Amino acid sequence: MIDDDAAQRVNRHARWFNKLAQRDPKLHAQLMAKGRRLVRERHASSTLAVEGGIALESTGGDDVFDDLVLETLVREGRPALMVQHDAIQFSGTQVDVEARSILDELQAAAPTIEPWLPQIGRIDVANYAGNLPFLGTGWLVAPGIVVTNRHVAELMAKAGGEGFVFKPGRFGERLVATVDYRREHAVPESAVAAIRRVLWIEPDEKKADIAFLEVGAANGQTEGRHLILADQDAQDGDAVVVIGYPARAPAYIIPDQSWMDRVFGGTYDIKRIAPGLMGPKSRGWATHDCSTLGGNSGAVVMNMGSGHAVALHFAGLYRVENYAVPASEIRRYLHRAPWREVRPSGSACPQPTSPAPRSASEAPSPSPGGSPPAGSGVRKLSLTIPLQIDVCVGPVDFLEARGAIGAPGAPSSSDADQAARSLERMLGEVPGVHAVRAGALVAHGRLASTGLIVSAHPARILPIEAVAPRSFQGFEVVVEPASVLDQRGRAPGTMAVEAAASSIAYNDADRRGEAFRFKWLNEDMTVTLHVGPERSWTQLAAFLAGTRERLVSSIYEFHAAHIAGAVGGKLDEGIDLKLVAARQTRNPASGKIAAGDFDRSKTFADWELRHPDNFENIYVPTGGRGLVANSYHIKVSVRDEQDVWLSSGNWKRASQPLIADADLNDPRATSRAGNREWHVSLSNRKLADLFRNHILEDLRVCRDELGGTLEAVEDPVMVDVPAVLEEAMVLEAAAQRVFEPLEIGLRRVRVKPLLTPDRQGKVFTEAVLALIESAEEQLVFQNQYISFAGVTSGNLKVLVDAITRKSRVLDDCRIILRSGGDGFLDDMRALQLNGLDVERCVRRLANTHTKGIVVDGHRVLIGSHNWSSDGVTLNRDASLIFDDREVAAYFLEVFEADWQRANALKFEVLQPEAAPRLAEGDEPPPGFVRMSLAEYLER
Secondary structure: OOOHHHHHHHHHHHHHHHHHHHHOHHHHHHHHHHHHHHHHHHHHHOOOOOOOOEEOHHHOOOOEEOHHHHHHHHOOOOOOEEEEOOEEOOOOOOOOHHHHHHHHHHHHHHHHHHHHHHHEEEEEEEOOOOOOOEEEEEEEEEOOEEEEOHHHHOOOEEEEOOEEEEOOOHHHOOOEEEEEOOOOOOOOOOOEEEEEEEEEEOOOOOOOOOEEEEEOOOOOOOOOOOOOEOOOOOOOOOEEEEEEOOOOOOOOOOOOHHHHHHHOOOOOOOOEEEEEEEEEEEOOEEEEOOOOOOOOOOOEEEEOOOOOEEEEEEEEEOOOEEEEEEHHHHHHHHHHOHHHHOOOOOOOOOOOOOOOOOOHHHOOOOOHHHOOOOOOOOEEEEEEOOOEEEEEEOOOOOOOOOOOOOOOOOOOHHHHHHHHHHHHHHHOOOOOEEEEEEEEEEEOOEEEEEEEEEEEOHHHHHHHHHHOOOEEOOEEEEEEEOOHHHHHOOOOOOOOOOOOOOOOOOOHHHOOOHHHOOOOEEEEEEEEEEEEOOOHHHHHHHHHHOOOOEEEEEEOOEOEHHHHHHHHHHHHHOOEEEEEEOHHHOOOOOOOOOOOEOOHHHHHHHHHHHOOOOEEEEEOOEOOOOOEOOOEOOEEEEEOOOEEEEEOOOEOOOOOOOOOHHHOOOHHHHHHHOOEEEEEEEEOHHHHHHHHHHHHHHHHHHHHOOOOEEOOOOOOOEEEEEHHHHHHOOOOOOOOOOOOOEEEEEEEEEEEEEEEOHHHHHHHHHHHHHHHHOOOOEEEEEEOOEOOOOOOOOHHHHHHHHHHHHHHHOOEEEEEEEOOOOOHHHHHHHHHHHOOOHHHHEEEEOOEOOOEEEEOOOEEEEEOOOEOOOOOOOOEEEEEEEEOHHHHHHHHHHHHHHHHHOEEOOOOOOOHHHOOEEOOOOOOOOOEEEEEHHHHHHO
8 A cells, every 4th residue: 555645646636537437437437448458567567566556436446546547547538629710620630549439529519619719819919028929818708808817917917006007018118919819720810809908807816817808809700799608607527628729838847748749739829629527616616627738728618518608717737627717706707897996007198109309499399279299299188177278298307306305405205206106107108118216316336316217128228218308396317227127027025037926825724733833942952053155065965964764845946966966865765755845946947957957857756756655745836826925935954853954045056065175164265156145953843843844734735735737828037138247246255264163062042933924924024023123232134135126015114114223223234235136226226215324234245145134143033034025925934033142143253254345335227238138039149148037036
């Protein structure tokens, strides 16, 4: 028999197969026969003898199929046929023999289904900031209204003002979104409708994954025709089809690429129809077993008999079941029409038809009657109050700048913020404008008077300078290259690669009682303090080597081959390993494994094959239905019964560098080897139990409750970075000394464990706020960044405000941040506007990756928490606060050494030609290097 953990991995397949006996007896009988044949073949080969399995209920226990057999059966019998000229193509498609029965049923239903095929289309995008030609599927649910998924619509639009606005396109140009109701294989004709606006995106990610788009009429389309919603929701066992545009999935989502190519004929991104059966409700949603891939998001689930829409597909659990929003829920949205409750956001002024002049003297004279001449760039806004007043606002110098905020007679920060919002509305339709912010202008390398900064795409600087005013409402206006995050359309205060979730599926309610409680401990323990790069790997290697029975690890990035070698060696010795990892641990989307890294997909599969009973790993889902918002950023391992390793450093070469023995005591060599990291390993049963309990609960929830993955089209966002800028990132003053580990023998230590996203970040925020406010003489802070641009509320604002207050009253308040970084200047401007004297308090150190605070030389925070809105709220991170002079003194000494070699702030606005930008084309332009957005943000 297999153990409980292994059984979990096959239970899903077994449940699906057992239910099939009632839902599709003919297919079940065919697959059962094939399963018996596979078992006989496996036993005959003797190379993969069945060591355990699950008895299928429908066979009375006579047939025991293991995981590999079950997976083989689950994937059979569900073809995906092409659609051409609005007709299902039954010929020329390779299908399993077991699929014949459902194909016969589909062929009989074709006359009912085919008339509705022209109402289902592919959501295409032009000028998209990524590299995608389309985002998903949508279908006409009412006259002029297309329904799709929230996670599809969010790729192209965001909330803005009182409605939704399209995100900026490539080079800051207007994003063009359409629905093509054809996009059929080898069919040149198209039926394209413009997406006029996004009507509604459901904001609550715990509710339906649904969005509505207003569209125009397509060529050749009957006006007003749309799919009919079923009067009643589909029942378990109903025959259905999914109609959409499946896109090729990468190997880390569909490991069996040959099976995928066989089912989908190696041809993707075209209209297909996949038959199957409805299943029972799961996690509150309708389910079905049709074959789907990324690109099917937003597809219609249609009843074969009636041709009516019974659900909106949104996610799939590979080879087991797919999830959909039932028709009754869609009908409730249509009846309520939430888009009528809001007005679409956008500028009241049209986009200029030609570059506007820079001053009033250059502007053409108004035409007779007071109306501005066509093409003048002058904007006209009519207000009825009840008199009609025509206000003409042209691109002229409105007022001269009145000086820095805080100077006598100067405007307030609220004046600056209000002016920025007004200017952003005025320039909102200008191609290439990403944002307008209030902030200090750069003069001679310093932050000077407050002005308005127009964040523009690097390729559009000159045209935008031609239409933007030199001053606006008393503030000087400058146009600067947009950060990559601005180009991507980031939410305020986030370094997220994707849009941040406002709520998540983290199960706080299940984590109650002593086993999960965060409290101060005053316990006997041994502690080893150490820092990187000099002693990162030597100490981690010793920690891993000391594992006797089991290791429970949670990690953001696990890439380094030398660490994989150490872990694999322990597995070969027989230890049990539970590995909970972020999606950033997966192989890169490009498939290229960097030198010194290991192939995660191949290695983990090998470990699972060779150690089926003592290795399990899971990738943590993110977003509104995920465990965390966008990053499972924790770095914690629990060894055996009472040993804990906690760090700011990932399991990658930059954080755990291999340093030659001859260089280990050379500070110049070690400081060049990798990142500054703070680590701690300790031995205490209560702390070990707490972290282990949380990590194992993360694994259980992700494995058993959050298995569904959104089937949006894969979006490998790449960035082109000037080579000179990338080279400059590694230049820094060398360290003057090597810090040896400090080993504290068994004694009483006072410590408090912290995790996010527990209590939506309040566990972390309340404890760190108390730590900051306890400072009486000194507060020093070292972190990768403080992502504060645009932040006006939330946990991050609370913490930054606390540091700002302390900076005004303490003689010693110092901050070290990583050099440069995307949006660094924007963040420093925001901190300055918030009241922090950044020139006095902040220095930069290129290789800083630690996340620590030392207060009064007595208390210290060590951990993995980045200071971003999600980092202190909805991401998974772990930290410890030590109330212990010896521990604090060690890290304070490290901080002081780093402060001495850190650089004072000197600001420089990048020239447009030297600014990073979202990648375009197959190769980077000359003088640029290409990397993923995640690599760029973490470099």
